[in-house]
Amino acid sequence: MRQEDGASYDYRFDKQNEILPVRWKDDSVCTMTTNYDTIEPLGVVKRWSPVQCEKINVSIPKLFQTCNKNMGGVDELDKSISLYRIAIHGKKWWCGVCHARVRSQCKKCLKTLCVKKQCFENFHL
Numbered sequence: 001m002r003q004e005d006g007a008s009y010d011y012r013f014d015k016q017n018e019i020l021p022v023r024w025k026d027d028s029v030c031t032m033t034t035n036y037d038t039i040e041p042l043g044v045v046k047r048w049s050p051v052q053c054e055k056i057n058v059s060i061p062k063l064f065q066t067c068n069k070n071m072g073g074v075d076e077l078d079k080s081i082s083l084y085r086i087a088i089h090g091k092k093w094w095c096g097v098c099h100a101r102v103r104s105q106c107k108k109c110l111k112t113l114c115v116k117k118q119c120f121e122n123f124h125l
């Protein structure tokens with residue numbers, strides 16, 4: 001299918017499971033499987049043709065159009081994640097007594113306790 005032109009597609013229908021896998025050649029071969037959408041009516045998209053050096057109309061199966069139409073939210077989420085730095089989690093714990101943030105824990109009881117607020121002394125008395 002890689003050697004065919006951009007307007008080609010192929011499909012099979014599994015009657016037992018009611019699943020429709022479709023392969024469509026765009027810039028590369030795209031494969032999609034559906035259990036609710038169809039191929040027809042075929043839509044039209046514009047693609048660049050290096051042979052004709054201009055944009056030409058290429059037919060696209062309906063399930064690919066449906067997927068592309070409803071894909072905007074995922075793209076926006078991926079864009080937002082790539083723009084903002086993800087928080088780096090260090091070794092910070094919460095004090096077991098006063099619930100303040102602390103960076104250490106007791107080696108004997110493995111309890112996270114404040115040293116400055118005297119939670120450590122009060123807990124171990």
